[in-house]
Structure formats: structure tokens, C-alpha cells
Amino acid sequence: MLKWLSTSFWDYIAGRILRNRIGLLITLVIFTIFMSLQWKNMRFSFTEANLLPDNHEVNVQYNAFLDKFGEEGNLIVIGFKNEPFFTPKNLALWENFIAEIKKDKAVDFSISIEDLQVLKKDTANQKFVTEPFINNAKISETYLKEKEKEFFNDLPFYEGILFNKESGAVRFAIYMNKSIVNTPARKDFILKYLSKEKIDAFEKASGIDLKISGMPYIRTLNSVSIIDEIGLFVGAALAITSLLFFFFFRSFRATLLSMSIVIIGVMWSFGTLGLFNYEITVLTAIIPPLIIVIGIPNCIFLINKYQQEIRLHGNKAKSLQRVISKVGNATLMTNLTTAAGFATFIATDSVLLKEFGIVASLNIFFLFLLCLIIIPIAYSFMPLPKEKHLEHLRKNYMKSFINWIENTIKRHNVAIFGVAIGLLVFGIIGIFRINVSGSIIEDMPKSTGFFDDILFYEEEFDGVMPLEIMIDTKRPKGVMKSTTLKKINQLQETIEEIPELSKPVSIVNLVKYAKQTYYNGNPEYYELPTKQEEAFILSYVKNSTKKGDDNMMKSYVDSTGQFARITTFMRDIGTDKMAKIEERLQEKIDKIFPEERYVVTMTGKAYVFEKGTHYLVHNLVLSLLFAILLISLLMAYLFRSFKMIIVSLLPNILPLIITAGLMGFLGVPIKPSTILVFSIAFGISVDDTIHFLAKYRQELKANKWKIKKSVYNTVKEAGVSMFYTSVVLFFGFSVFTLSSFGGTVALGSLVAATLLFAMLSNLILLPALLLSLEKSIANEQEFIEPTIDILAEDKEEDKRKDE
Incomplete structure (x- = not known):
């Protein structure tokens, strides 16, 4: 036995705590x-979570792309549809x-109607020059009507970039x-110039319904939503916990004491984030309420x-x-x-997960x-609890609940196993119906205006999530x-055939535009030049690109x-569709770009996130298996019995399978x-299993190894706290279901449901398993002295029971 976890050790700890109050x-x-002073070091995340390790091939390729072309998620789009803009x-x-x-x-630069x-074509100098699309000196109703027609019909270079010719949607x-x-400057910029007040004022004056999106805008409002939800x-x-606690204990001082403890815990959790200089992400944001x-x-257990x-x-x-010494x-x-x-x-x-863990x-x-x-x-300074504060220990509703559990175990043992097997089959069938999903915007708050704007750009311009191909x-x-x-x-022609992708843009578009310009802007010539x-x-193109910063091709x-x-x-598509699109593009790339002459890589935020999702799911499955193994080893160390490991794991794995099955059937x-x-x-x-089995032993x-009496006593003793x-x-x-983030809602509801299943499983299935294995485990040899005395023996209570 470990002496530092023996009864005498906890007696010593109890004495030290109470003598040094x-x-x-x-x-x-x-x-x-000290922990409160660390709050100033907390950082808020300014990018999407990178789910891949830094040395992963996909990350290496993405960073190589950024080295060549810089940050690709720096575009903000402002658009509208069928609005009276050209006035x-x-x-x-x-x-x-x-x-x-x-x-x-x-702002680096903008593409808007006025600029x-x-x-x-500059024939004299044999080069292309640029000039404003709108001549401010000529503005009139008639002039702008002509320009509107020219905008939609004569500028195929900007089709899919600035306008949707079919629907009339425009974006700048x-x-x-x-x-x-x-950086934090992005948030300041967004909230200063693109705040709801600014947008509302423009919309009221113009009658135009603006739609705003783009990664900087999405990231900023997403971060604001995360912070608000903390x-x-x-x-x-x-x-909710204070109300439940008071309902159970009917004691203001016990409730205030418990709330004070968890509030200190919340302060320490914020301090830990600051101490380690970790970012507040959608995951670390849920740690304070988790505490x-x-x-x-x-x-509850201690009080x-x-x-x-x-x-x-x-x-x-x-x-x-x-x-202290007994529990x-x-x-x-x-814990x-x-x-x-x-x-x-x-x-x-x-x-992301390391920091969360x-x-x-x-x-x-x-x-x-x-x-x-x-x-x-705290209780050492308080008066003894009054009788009304102890009434909850013999509440009628608790007696009724515990009696129902006891009767179910006594009279419906076969039914318990039948239901358990049925639920197991249900869960396994449901597991095979589960899909894997990875999308940057899938879990974003759908009740917000910026999410509606994302849907607008998906409908009109096939999305705002960048996918890049580097050649x-x-x-x-x-x-x-x-x-x-x-x-x-x-390759671009293949991309244009895929409905989930927007019209691609590359140097090819510029060369086509150059040919159109060479032929005096005739849109029929918007195509690659012939050999001649x-x-x-x-x-002409080369003569137009000699001024460094003015280089037309630098993007x-x-x-x-x-x-x-x-x-x-x-x-915003699922990972299944994304995988099919990737496969289709890769087949085309392999066909038209020989490996010995070209290296072509797919990258971009959408691609990295999709790959990260699959990587993370694989890692988290391993993490769950590791958790089961780790806790199994802990059970083995506690109870020193292989049979008890199996008995303890089954009631806790079944709820996981049921929840997974529900996920499959509910989509x-x-x-x-x-x-x-x-x-x-x-x-x-x-935790419930440990309490139950420790009390059971x-x-x-x-009770001199009388299993039935021991099981029923354990249900009565441990059932209330459980x-x-x-x-x-x-x-x-x-x-967490109050969240506007779909992932947080799913996390909260699924954990809550799983824990409810686990409580019923530990109170019904676990005792039933113990009763069914009576002959094989109800003996002193199977329940040898544990390595750690989880519940210290109470000799006075044992003596009282014997009497």
C-alpha cells in the first residue's frame, strides 16, 4: 500500500489543514x-485554429505558399444584389x-467602382496602361447607365470577381x-469602419442592403462572439449550478461557499491561460464554465x-x-x-488541443x-448546520428514486441486460452512419448577420473560403x-466545371484581358493569344510590368x-465532397503537369482546415483509446482485479456507444x-464508478461478503451523491447549448446526454453486473486489499451496522 495515500496520511493532512487555517x-x-495579475497576458486568437502540427506536409506547403505570395486571407468583400447603385x-x-x-x-489597396x-492599349509605346473606369467629370444618370451596362457586359476579366452577370450581384x-x-489592429479596423452603426447609416441613406464578408471580417466577428460567450x-x-445546489441542500451558506470556490477556480483558469501566454480560442473559452x-x-461530495x-x-x-480523511x-x-x-x-x-488539455x-x-x-x-468557522439543512438527506423524492433503482435491480435483472444489449446494437448501427465533417464556417454562429452574409456570397460567388493552387x-x-x-x-476550365468552386483567377485571366484590350476591349477576344x-x-504585357510595385502580375x-x-x-461543403473535389483536381493536375517539369500543390485555408479535421479526428480517436487505457490501468491499480476492470468499464463505455449511435441517427x-x-x-x-465500487468493497x-446486501446498501449510500x-x-x-456556435452546442448537449446515460448505467447496469457475477467476485480473494484505500474504513459506522 502507498503510505502517502493511506488513512494515516489523510489523517495527517486533515490535521495540518485544520491547524493552519x-x-x-x-x-x-x-x-x-497572483493568478489575477496574469490576466493581462491572455491573448485572443486572430486566425482559425491550425489543427495540424507545424511540421506536417500540408502546413509546410501552406507556409511555402505564404512565403511566395503572402497572407491569402486578407480580402474583405462588400457587396449587394439588384440595388440602385449606379446613380x-x-x-x-x-x-x-x-x-x-x-x-x-x-488597407493595402481596394477594388471599388470609383477606383x-x-x-x-498604348500603341505608341507598345504597352498597356490603366485608366479609371468611372470619369468623375462626366457623371450623370445617362453616363452611369451606360457604365452599368459596360460593367456587366464588357469586362469578363472581373466576372466572378466583382460581379455575377446572371444575378446582377456586385461586390467590391x-x-x-x-x-x-x-494582429489586434485588424479588430480595431473592422469595428471602426465596418461596425453595424456605420453600415446601417449607409443603408438608410442609400437604400442599398450591404453584404460584408471575407476572412478578416469573419475572423474578427467570430472572435468577438467567442469573447462575448465566455x-x-x-x-x-x-x-444553474447554484440553483440546483440550493435545491438539494437548502442552505444559503453552503451554496455561497461552493460558488465562491468555483469562482476562485475560474479566476485561476484565466490566470493559467495568461501565465502560459495561451490564446483564447473556441476551445479554451469553455474552460472557465467547465471549472x-x-x-x-x-x-457536493465533501459537504x-x-x-x-x-x-x-x-x-x-x-x-x-x-x-478530509474519509473521502x-x-x-x-x-478528480x-x-x-x-x-x-x-x-x-x-x-x-490547439495540447493547450486545452x-x-x-x-x-x-x-x-x-x-x-x-x-x-x-470554512465550516470550522461556521456554526453547526441546523436540522433543516440536513433534511435533504432523507428527502422523499430521493427515497423514491433510490427505491425504484433497487426494485429494478432486484426484479428486472434480465430486462436490464436485454435493454443494455439493445442499446449496444443501436449504438453500433448508428456509428456506421456517422460522417466526418470539416468546415471553417460550419460551427460559426448562424444567428448572426455575418453568417447570413457568408451564405449570400456562397450563393452569388460560390463562397469566401480560399482554395489556392501553386504551380x-x-x-x-x-x-x-x-x-x-x-x-x-x-486546369481552370476544370475548376469552372465544379459547382462548389468559384471562378478561378490567375495570370491566365490577365493575359486573356490583355488580348481583349489589344483588340480594343472587344469581349469576344477574351481568350489566350494564339501562337501568332x-x-x-x-x-505589350512585359512592357507594362517594369515598375516594381506597379507590376500588374505581382498578385x-x-x-x-x-x-x-x-x-x-x-x-461550405463537407469533407466527403472536398475529398472528391481534391481527387478530381489531382487527377487533372497529374495529367497536364508532368512531374519532371512542374510541382503543383493545393493549399489555402479551406484545404488546410479540411486536412486538419481528418488528422484531428484520427488523433482524438487515439486519445479516447488512450484515456480508456489510462483509466483502466488506474482501476487495476486501485482494485487489483481484472474482473473488476471489466465490470467498471462496461457501464462507462456503453453510454459512449449510445451517444455515438445517436449522432449517427441524428446526422x-x-x-x-x-x-x-x-x-x-x-x-x-x-468518477461515479470509482465511488460506487469503493463503497461496494x-x-x-x-457484511461478510454478502453480495446482495452489499449491492443494495451501496445503491442507498452512494446513489444520492451520484x-x-x-x-x-x-x-x-x-x-453550452446557449452558444451560437454549433460545435459548442453539440459538445454541451452530447456530453450532458452521455453523463445522463452514464449515471443510469452506473446505478442500474453496474449493480446488475455485480449481482450476476456473484459467485466469481463475491469473495475475499477477488477483492484483495486495494493498492490505495479509496474510502477509508469507518469502524464506528461498521459497528453501528452490526448492532
């Missing part, structure tokens, strides 16, 4: 102040609206400075034990000593298994220390070779002329947010 409280206050009044309003934005240093440039572009697009979750978790939800069950002791003998000092190990073990469920995320290669597991252990220290010390010609200036341009054009035309048309070709990019945008896909459910729920649900010894904690956990995790 003032010193410990001062230490906690100082540490809380002198609205054009003036628009120029006033956009002028202030363009002056800001956060839209079109190519013109703002390109943010790449050096600040992923306060919502913490407040809702405090409200509240997981901390209250600790308070319940204190009140049971007071009711038994009425001695405060003895009761406080026993709160210290049990509380430590249950360790819960922390283990989160700690398994540390084993993944995802930085580290902060969550650390703060769960901090909670254990807070509860173990504060509750006994390495393996030689300087290889991009402008006739063969290369034709191959790029072939190449010499003189491309010479499509790198400075050496060796690398080209094709940019398209993707609708809830496996994605980063939902795959987290299983490790979290398993780590928490095992104690009852077996007290019910209380499970109800708190169920409603606590349910607060």
Missing part, C-alpha cells in the same frame, strides 16, 4: 491575486463611405495590409459527507477531520480520472485542492511560357516568374468539437 487562507488569497446620389454616398476606409494604413482600373474588394491582418457561459453555469460545472460535484457526519454524531471537529482519496481519484480525460489531449500533435487538467487538480482546503476551513515551373520566368499558360488554362499573337501581345506570379497561383473560393457529424465529447464524458463518468467487508452530481453535470453542460 489562517496561513492556508492567506496563501490562497496571495495565489489568487449619382448612391455613387457619391459610396465614395464617402469607402474614402475613409481606403486612407487607413491597414476600378481598366486596361487600355478591400485588401488589408498583410502584416497586420492577423461571460454568458460563466454566468449561466453559476446560475464551475466540474467543481460543484466536489463540493454531503460533512452533513452526514454531523447527523451521525454531532461533533464538528470530528466531522471536519473525517471530511480525501476518493475525491482525489475521481484524477476527470483530469486524465482532458490530459489525453496533450498526447495529440495539435497545439494542459489548462483543463491543471485546473481540475487545482479545484480539488481548493475544495479540500476551503470547505473544511512551380522549376525555372525562372517559366510561368509566362505559352505551354505553361495553356496548362493553367486547362503571342509575340506582340505578350511583349498572380512571384518576383522570379517561376511560381504562379490559381485562386478560387469554396462553398451529427464527427468533427473537432464533437469528437472531444467522448474523452471528456468518459473521464467524468468513471467497503460494504462487502462489513444522482446529485449527475444532475448538476447534466444541467451544467447543458448551458
